[in-house]
Each structure stands twice: as C-alpha cells, then as structure tokens.
Amino acid sequence: xxxxxxxxxxxxxxxxxxxxxxxxxxxxxxxxxxxxxxxxxxxxxxxxxxxxxxxxxxxxxxxxxxxxxxxxxxxxxxxxxxxxxxxxxxxxxxxxxxxxxxxxxxxxxxxxxxxxxxxxxxxxxxxxxxxxxxxxxxxxxxxxxxxxxxxxxxxxxxxxxxxxxxxxxxxxxxxxxxxxxxxxxxxxxxxxxxxxxxxxxxxxxxxxxxxxxxxxxxxxxxxxxxxxxxxxxxxxxxxxxxxxxxxxxxxxxxxxxxxxxxxxxxxxxxxxxxxxxxxxxxxxxxxxxxxxxxxxxxxxxxxxxxxxxxxxxxxxxxxxxxxxxxxxxxxxxxxxxxxxxxxxxxxxxxxxxxxxxxxxxxxxxxxxxxxxxxxxxxxxxxxxxxxxxxxxxxxxxxxxxxxxxxxxxxxxxxxxxxxxxxxxxxxxxxxxxxxxxxxxxxxxxxxxxxxxxxxxxxxxxxxxxxxxxxxxxxxxxxxx
Numbered sequence: 128x129x130x131x132x133x134x135x136x137x138x139x140x141x142x143x144x145x146x147x148x149x150x151x152x153x154x155x156x157x158x159x160x161x162x163x164x165x166x167x168x169x170x171x172x173x174x175x176x177x178x179x180x181x182x183x184x185x186x187x188x189x190x191x192x193x194x195x196x197x198x199x200x201x202x203x204x205x206x207x208x209x210x211x212x213x214x215x216x217x218x219x220x221x222x223x224x225x226x227x228x229x230x231x232x233x234x235x236x237x238x239x240x241x242x243x244x245x246x247x248x249x250x251x252x253x254x255x256x257x258x259x260x261x262x263x264x265x266x267x268x269x270x271x272x273x274x275x276x277x278x279x280x281x282x283x284x285x286x287x288x289x290x291x292x293x294x295x296x297x298x299x300x301x302x303x304x305x306x307x308x309x310x311x312x313x314x315x316x317x318x319x320x321x322x323x324x325x326x327x328x329x330x331x332x333x334x335x336x337x338x339x340x341x342x343x344x345x346x347x348x349x350x351x352x353x354x355x356x357x358x359x360x361x362x363x364x365x366x367x368x369x370x371x372x373x374x375x376x377x378x379x380x381x382x383x384x385x386x387x388x389x390x391x392x393x394x395x396x397x398x399x400x401x402x403x404x405x406x407x408x409x410x411x412x413x414x415x416x417x418x419x420x421x422x423x424x425x426x427x428x429x430x431x432x433x434x435x436x437x438x439x440x441x442x443x444x445x446x447x448x449x450x451x452x453x454x455x456x457x458x459x460x461x462x463x464x465x466x467x468x469x470x471x472x473x474x475x476x477x478x479x480x481x482x483x484x485x486x487x488x489x490x491x492x493x494x495x496x497x498x499x500x501x502x503x504x505x506x507x508x509x510x511x512x513x514x515x516x517x518x519x520x521x522x523x524x525x526x527x528x529x530x531x532x533x534x535x536x537x538x539x540x541x542x543x544x545x546x547x548x549x550x551x552x553x554x555x556x557x558x559x560x561x562x563x564x565x566x567x568x569x570x571x572x573x574x575x576x577x578x579x580x581x582x583x584x585x586x587x588x589x590x591x592x593x594x595x596x597x598x599x600x601x602x603x604x605x606x607x
Contacts, residue, residue, distance in 0.1 A: 134163040136202050137184070144184060147204055151177040155215045156208040157222065163202040169230040170222050172215040174466075176206050191427045197230045212463075216470040220444040240272030240421045241279060243337050245330060250323045251293060251316045252330050256283065259562065269445065270337035274407065274421040274503065286336060287312065289373035290329050336374070338450045339391065342413040345374050389413060394492050395435055396458035398501035399426040405504035406438050409496050410452070421503060432459040436467060443471060451475040457483050458493050514557030532556060537588055539569070544579040547571075549588040567591065 137144040151158070155174045162168055173179030183190070183198050190198065209215045223231050246252045248266040256279060260269050273279045287294065291314045298317035299305040307313035314321040314329075335344040348371050355364040391413075397406040404426040410418035420442070424434050435457055443451055451471050461467060464481045471479040484490040518530045534554040541547035547569035553560045569584045 134202060136163070136199060137204070138199055138201070148177065148181050148184070151180055151204070151206055152208060153177045154208050155210075155212050156206055157215050157218050159205040159207075159222070160197070160201045161203040161205065162200045165203070167226050167228045168197050168200060169228050170219055170226065172212070172219040174212045174215070176208070180204060180206075191425075191429065193230065193425060193428055212466045213469045213473060216440075216466055217473070220440070224444060240274060241276055242269045242271035242273070243279070243283070244269050245334055247327075247330075251326055253293065253296065254283070254330065254333060255296075256280065268334070268447075270334075272420055272422070274419045274499075282336070285373060285376070286333050289370050290333055292326075292329060292333070293317070337418075338447065339410045339412040339417045339452075340449065341374055341415075341417060345371055348374075390454055391452040392454040392456060393452045394456040394489075394496050395439065396493050396497035396500055397424075397431060397435060398497060398504045399431065399434075400504065400508065402426055403504065403507070404431075404434055405500045405507065406435070407496050407500040407503065408438070408442065409492070411492075412452075419499070423507070430459075430462075432457075432461050435459055436461040436463060439467060443474075448474050448476065451479060453477065453479060455479065455481045456489055456493055457481060458497060459483065518557045535592075537585060539581045539584045539588075541569075541574070541579050541584075543577060544574060545576045547574045547579065547584055549584060551588070551592070 135143075137147065153175050155172075156176050157170060157172050158176055158180050159167055160169045160171075171179065183194070183201075207218065209218060241256050241258050242260055243254065244257050245254045245268045246264075247268055248264040271279075286292075291312055293316040294307045294313050295305070295317070300317075302318075304313065304315045304318050304320065308315045308320070314326060316326060332344055332348075335341065348367050352364050352367040352371065355361075355367060392411050393408055394411065395406065395408045397404050399405070402425070404424045406422040406424060408418075408420040408422070409416055410420070422438055422442075424438065426434075428434060429437070439455065439457075439461075451474060453475075455471075457464075460483050461481065468479050468481045482489070484493055515530075521527075522530050532555065536552045536554075537549055539547065539549050549567040549569060551563075551565040551567070553563035555563075567588050569587060571580070571583055571587050574580050574584055
C-alpha cells in the first residue's frame, strides 16, 4: 500500500514543508490549514503571509498547547492573496463563518450564557431565549450572549407587553385566535390576521432594543406619535405613547456616568487564571448600560490582548453594521488594533475608534468591567471546585483509578407497558452536557400494553447506543 505524501503531516516531511513555505507570497491575505482528510483545521490572516505561516513551524516559536496540537496535524496549506489587510480580515471572517474550523473557535461553547433569537427565516418570526446558537439558517439572528439571565427574561417579558407579538410557539386553536388576541397582546398571527410584512415591522422595532438602539427607536416612535396626533388619530397616538413609556422604563436604572454620553461605545475587559479567561463586554448607548455580554476562553490560547482581539472579531462578525459602536474601550492593547478599527469602520460606514484608556472616567469604566469579569471567573471556579470534589467522591466510592470524564445515565418510562421510551442524560467533568441528551423509542415487540420489561428495554437502548463502537472495534480487529 502506497501512502500519498500529502497525507503525511508537514512537520514530519521537512523538505515538502520548506517547499510549501517558499511558495507562499509575502503579500497580505488569508491562509487555510488542512489535515490529511482535507478538513480545514484553521483559517488565519496576515499582512505578510509567508512570515506568519512560517512562524508556526519554527522551533524557537512558543506555541500554546492548543495550536501546537493543530500544527502536528497540518498536511496542506492553502492561501488567498488580498489587496489589503482590511480585505484579509473581512475574507477571514466570511470563511470562518462558512467553515467553522475547530481551532478557530476561541470562545468556549458551554451553553453557559443565553442568547436572544429572532427567526427571520420564518414568515412570522419567533423571538425567544436559547442557550444553543444554531448556525443552520443565515437569516436567523442571535443577540448575546447575556450574563444577567433574569434581566434578559424581564426585558423580553416587558417587550411582549409593549409590542403585540405571537405569544405561543404553536396555535392553541385551529380556527380562531386565543385570548391573547382579545387582550391585545397578539395580533392574531396563528390565523394570519396580520400580514407578514406588518408583523415583521413590529419585530424590527424589538430587534432595535437588542441592537442597543433603544434611544433611536424612542425618537422614531415619538415622531410617529406626533404625526398621529396631528392627524387627530388619538387612539394610535396614545398606544405609541404607552410604548415609549415602556421603552424608557427598560434602562431607567442603568445609567452610566460618562462624558460624551451621546457616543455609543463598548467596553471590554477580562480576568484570567491559569486555564480560563472570563471576558465581559459592556454595551453603552446614550449613557445607559443596555447590554452585558459574557464569554469564556482558554487563557493559554494567547496574550490578554490577543484574546480580547479575537473575542471582538468573533462578536462583531456576527453583528449587524448598526450594532457596531463608534468607540471601543479595551483593557489591553490589541495586536492588530488599527486593522480591526479599519475593518469595523468599513462595515459601519463611519469611523470606529479603539482606545486603551489609562486615566479618568473611561479607565474607571474598564476597571468596573474587569471587576465583573473577575467575579464571574471566581463564581465559575467555585462551581468547578464543587464538581471536582463530587467527582473525587464518586471515584472513591466506585474505586475508580481516575476521575470519570463522561457519565451517562439511562431510564425507562412507560404507561403500563405502552409508549415505552428511554432517556439518556450526559455529564462531562461533572457538568450537565444537555447538547448530548437523547430520547429513544423502545422497539422491542415484547414490550406492550400490560407487559413492561425495563431490563429488556435498557438492554435495547444500550445496544443501540454502542453498536457503532462495537462495529468499529470489530473492523479494527480485521473481523468481518
């Protein structure tokens, strides 16, 4: 059997590696690293492609554990040349969003913080809170992740009172609207008593709140109220007046004292220990704190400035142009601050400034964000310590040589033998991994009404759960 040289990692073939590096130009652009299965491992950008790619393979270069693992898998390197660094950043953002390479995902997706989702892909979009950011439909929009879950729920509850919208995921009745329609809380979406275009206009107003554009929305509604009053349409004017009052109450207690409070700005800072970095981003619009977003990253993945830059890149890549603020305050100098500012300015259509404040009010704001990140890191660490202690106790009770990494639990449920189902729950390092939860329908014909058999049902579920692993072991042993 002959193995192609392209399936061998470059690090094990120095001659091919050197030839490949010489082929890479010194111009700005994007590089793609692939493994032996042609899977994209990582997508990066640089103003000098050859120097940047070569740095991964220098013996003197100190790489993080995560990147070192990636480099050992690289079997091929591709590149795309661009005219400028800003174009390289934009292209990298699009390619990462399209391919989602494993080693590009800096932020930990642990379902810790919730998002707001608006399903623009549907004729009558839904709006709801979720901890799973699905990337299947590009039209659907996610806002977050938000740190304060209670505040987020209260905000969404109030918005449902201010703006009539669908209250249920599915219609309650087939031929008539529910009580929410009579109360004025829903425009009758289930019976299509409002057109899709009109309903989307309502949802666009709600989206402006999560984009941090509440002040702009209030100004727009104020103009609409005045027009309705001039046209003697006092009922409409009164309804809009109530909407304005509700919106003003959203941020009534979230005043942040800053000079130039008409400037929209984001402030980002982190706190880190040896393994984890807790990052918080405060969104301030018109002097009000309208959003507090939270992220977690691997503290070993880079310098604090590099981590902040990557968080900002991933955050603004998913944001709309109107969500990008005019000013961004950062705790540490970013490695490519000017490049990121130019990229964001191009997207926004206006100048975006990135500052590292050292004194006065803006520096105090960064300190406040850092304190919040530190508190969140400490809280998470305490929870992790409790999980570790529980895992150690379990290992002692079961006389295990090591702490269990993955725990699966199964249970059977039925109604006197009918409709038998099984549930699977999963814990990873002591934390519920709900993305791996599963349900099974029992197919055993012997399990019927009046005759339940939990042992046989469990045997079936375990067999179905691990049949692929058994088949893989058989194939590895050469047995057919």
